[in-house]
Amino acid sequence: MLKLKIERAPAPVWMRSLIPIIAIPVTFLITSIIILLDGANPLTAYYHFLISPLASKSSAIEVLVKSTPLLLTGAAVAFAFNSGYWNIGAEGQLYAGAIAAAWLGMILKDVPPYLGIPAMVLGGFAAGMLWAFPSAILKVKLKVDEVVTTLLMNSIVLNVTSFLLNGPWRDPVSMWPQSPEIASGTVFFKLIPRTRLHFGIILAVVILIITWFVIKRTSFGLKMRAIGLSKEGAHFAGIKVNKTMLTVALVSGGIAGIAGAGEVAGIHFHLIDAISDGLGYSGIIIATLGGLHPFGVGLAALFIGLIDTGAQTVSRAMGVPVYLGDVVQSTLLLVTLSLFLLQNYRIRRVK
Amino acid sequence: MDITLFLIGLVAATLRVATPLIFGTLGELFSERSGVLNLGIEGTMFLGAFVGFAVAATTGSLWIGLLGAIIAGMLSGLLMSLLSVRLGVNQHVAGLGITLLATGLSLYSFRLIFGESKIPPSIEPFPMLNILPESNPLAPITNQYLLTYIGIATIAVVWWVISKTRFGLQIRAVGENPEAADAAGLNVYAIRTRALAIGGALMAVGGAFLTLAQLGSFTFGIVAGRGWVCIALIIFANWQAVSVLWGALIFGGVQALQLRLQTLGFKLPYELFLSLPYVVTIIALTLAGRNASAPSALLKAYRRE
Secondary structure, X not given: OOEEEEEEOOOOHHHHHHHHHHHHHHHHHHHHHHHHHOOOOHHHHXXXXXXXXXXXXXXXXXXHHHHHHHHHHHHHHHHHXXXXXXXXXXXXXXXXXXXXXXXXXXXXXXXXXXXXXXXXXXXXXXXXXXXXXXXXXXXXXXXXXXXXXXXHHHHHHHHHHHHHHHOOOOOOXXXXXXXXXXXXXXXXXXXXXXXXOEOHHHHHHHHHHHHHHXXXXXXXXXXXXXHHHOXXXXXXXXXXXXXXXXXXXXXXXXXXXXXXXXXXXXXXXXXXXXXXXOHHXXXXXXXXXXXXXHHHHHHHHHHHHHHHHHXXXXXXXXXXXXXXXXXXXXXXXXXXXXXXXXHHEEEEEEO | OHHHHHHHHHHHHHHHHHHXXXXXXXXXXXXXXXXXXXXXXXXXXXXXXXXXXXXXXXXXXXXXXXXXXXXXXHHHHHHHHHHHHHOOOOHHHHHHHHHHHHHHHHHHHHHHHHOOOOOOOEOOOOOEOOOOOOXXXXXXXXXXXXXXXXXXXXXXXXXXXXXXXXXXXXXXXXXXXXXXXXXXXXXXXXXXXXHHHHHHHHHHHHHHHHHHHHHOEOOOOOOOOHHHHHHHXXXXXXXXXXXXXXXXXHHHHHHHHHHHHHHOOOOOOHHHHHHHHHHHHHHHHHHHOHHHOOOOOOOOOOOOO
16 A cells, blocks of 8 residues: 655755745635625636736736836845845835936936946946945844844835935926936836836846856855855855855845836836835745746746736726735735745655 | 923823834734744734724724724734744744735725725724813823823733743743743743734734724825834833833834924924934944844744654
């Protein structure tokens, strides 16, 4: 007779990549409950959620537009998490990048695009690094927990943003609190005319590939992963743990900063209070869902972009509140997180 | 005189602003002393604000609304326990996930129940107590909401529970050294689960104060980062129940002061004032060194072998 035994041992690698795929139907099963509460048919809802956005060209492009910043915040978070630096601050670093981009857009009046666009990218990167710096340096020098400090830095930058928008940067001709429109030379060019798809997505994909290369193919990446597995072990292996972690934390912040610069330069052309609305926190969902692997992150970002777009389609088609998207995203995060525990177990035949 | 009136108004407003922070921070205190950093606090406060409001609006009873918020908060704490205690997943990510889920569920349900009306629905909130007659100049200070008094009393109760009772000793034991607590025959999972459930309930009461007492209505920005302020306050209070009062009053005082100065027509960069508690906390962390007095097992999942 066939006897199976569950034991605590690393599951095979293919299990790891299977987990997010199992998590998706489980999540939909759970969230069906709240769709039923609305008296709607979950199957129809999920049709509008997942299929409708891809059915027309314009909404499929919108999925890519929504995914653009998510690819970057996901990459930023995954980069840091790979070496065990818990950067919860991608949201704030994104805002810092957006502030820098709005500022560059104000001062670079007649700049040509071939200078303006790189300036926006570098400016966003630098500002994200700058905003990540206090938490990073406190972590490596004084062992101050980065989770709390990166979280608090998010709250601070939100206040700074609304200070700038209600005070010195307020556009006098606008009804809403927003900064002046950025110079035309700093605007990210459109990839497809009359859509919102812009240069940022190419940038995001390139950055994702670079992070993959760094993590998986360089000695620096090897050090990163060693630290992620065990700081003590890495230290005994002769790795400069603090120096590596500082670099990782700053680069992670910089990538999130580029996401913010992209939202200003490619979508809004102003700094606004709601420039992000949780893109940084979605980055944590995406990094987890993608198993911290850059290509996994790429797929996860597209999927979350689909959910964000789909939530609007569902809402328009069936009157289900658009916040269904938030519920699905967060449930997916918690389900994936729980299912990842399965990778610590394997099933073995007992003779 | 004018300055006296100003000060009386300031103290009165300080107590009001501090109330939700007191409840939230005490809730986080329970979680963290048992060894679990619960970043679900922001969402749990939001959930408490929503459920309190929705239940009160449908049943017509503010007290049933408060009870509803308490139950919702406990459920949120239990979910955190399932994830971070039973399953042992990463505490920060689980906590943030709960914040996102609780916020999303509240917004979704609010739209389901109240629709998309232009005028936000409202209820008749708790009245202020009438301890001193209106004519007494100190009336604005004493005539607070009952929940404010309950909040201050809860500080004493939490101090007593944590430092004087058997249950408090158990919470501290699993928060400092779960292995030893387990060896001594304590059930680490069960104790952490209880601490998280109580903590969640307190957080939700903090949120419900906003809808059931202070405002009488539910808006999407109602909690506005108060949960993160509580995460800061607990460090500021060095994980001690009594110090929570001082932390909450200092923060409440700064906020009340900037609001008052603004209404008097002073042009203040008030957004920068609002950042002060965060900056102060980061400095406090730097000076004190977080690990000095944080529960030793904070952030570490415990797994029985």
